[in-house]
Amino acid sequence: MSKKQKLLKRLQSSPSDFTFDEACTLLTALGFSLSQGKGSRVKFVLGTTIVAIHKPHPQKELKGYQITEIINKLREARLV
Helix, strand or coil, X not given: CCHHHHHHHHHHCCCCCCEHHHHHHHHHHCCCEEEECCCCEEEEEECCXXXXXXXXXXXXXXXXXXXXXXXXXXXXXXXX
């Protein structure tokens, strides 16, 4: 199982310790490009699919709603 597949499986289980770095690794492996917004806001863009989230700080883990947002956007793009 590749790292991308492992991260995708881990994301789908909605873990409370999924980090921003793991999300970056997964989304870029799926073909998304990273676009820095204002402040801590970042966008991952793949065609018409946009995942817009804030970089968590000071912690590294994403919030539950951010994980749900990523999963929903991947479903919309038919990547999950």
